[in-house]
Amino acid sequence: MRRPLALAAWLGLIAAAVLVPPLLGDYGVAVALSLAMWVALAESWIVLSGMTGYVSLGHAVFYGLGAYVGVLLWNTVPSGFAIIAAGIASGGFAVIIGYPALRVRGPYFVMLTFGVAELVKYVVIDLEAGLGVFSRLILGGPSVIVLYYVMLCLAAAATAITFLVGRSRFGYALRAIRENEAAAETIGIAVGRFKLAAFALSAVIPGMVGAVAVARSTYFEPLSAFDPVVSFTMVTMAVIGGSDDLRGPLLGAAFLVGLSELLWANAPQIYMIILGVLLAIFVLFAPEGIAGRLFVPARRAVS
């Protein structure tokens, strides 16, 4: 069996990630932090969109809400609480909007999630303007290295959640919903409840990531916290990597973070163009993603 080998690869990856700060210095930590952030976001997105086929193009709203809650609480409560509160707020918000939103499928769900994210962005902008605040600062936050380790934990947690969900009874229900929702209902799956649970679960870690990211950038400004590019990037990473495999977002995130480091340094003006072209190429020629191409046959959960 390949099990021990796979386990060794995962352990090696974790060890390498832990050793980044002492070995690679400031620049290495900055890139690794961004990588860990995107892994956490894209892995979370998979739980909903990869498994159920309900493609969310509005996951930036959970990241943004987490950042907002984080910045509001950061200086008043211990930072661990701020991060957890951000996760709870995003998960709770997902339950509230998921209840009506998950009644529609396909392109309607895509548009609805995108619309909700934009709506929340402008509500927060108006709220902040009404309060007379144009950006909020975090002073004396934790060091970048501490934030990196926190983000690494979130990335590991998101990957573990995707792994566990994929092999569980819950994961079977989600895949059945993706394949044929009416048939899933017919065989006794409470589809509404499972979709809502997947939506909430996929929102919690992005909320926590938002709170850590805002501490890293040291300021909160709604236009960048709720930037739809965050949503687009999550989708692009998952699609490029392969969206029904927990290794997919990992590979997609590594690929895109690496690419963006190269391009921002050398050709920042064409970064978004290359991202778009890549997404089109993968959707057309390799819909199963890097993971699907690399690890054939893509084995599903075995028990």
Next chain:
Amino acid sequence: MTLLAVQALSKFFGGLQALKDISFAARAGEILGIMGANGAGKTTLFSLIAGHERPSRGAIRFEGRRIDGMRPDRICRAGIVRTFQIVRPFSAMSVLDNVRTAALFGRRQERSHARATAQAREILAELGLADRAEDAAATLTLSAQKRLEIARALATAPKLILLDEVMAGLTATEINEFLAAIRRIKERRDLTILVVEHVMQALMQLSDRVVVLHHGELIAEGTPKAVAEDERVIAAYLGQPT
């Protein structure tokens, strides 16, 4: 003993009345055939019993309990499962995973993966799909996909199974195999079956009793032989002289 009782059931789609005041009962352990031409209301009746549609009037009782208007997953947990006329496999999933998923949910809501897998494998063997267990459902032939549809339904451990035209589009040989398979399945379980079938001969052979629907109305009920000789049925099928 009455397992399923359909009482004065009506269904309107806008101005169109698909079912008019239908009443009949299925006894525990029988195979009840539902006959009728296209548009007679057979599939609508199944959709109402399985919870995919809400009745406009009337009641459906299962084991004495009202189930009309309940969600399909709750009806499945009560012990009723339907198959679809146009098969709806979980295409990208393996044949085994299709059936295993049904075993994990269904009436039992099985928590143990090992037990669900064992049940699924047993049912696949019963329907001659064991050697295709690891293949994606999409790669099966139509006949095999229809068997998968039944396998998945059986994995929910139903008390009542609604078979919607499972033999449509099959060859004569395949139909004979299907009839044998359905009888075998029933012998091994405590199962009641409602069958909608266009293949008349198959329906007559299989059913203990038959109800006949015509333009949404129930026009006859009885043994296959009695129904085949019923004047209203003959008129409905051969057309009435005008």
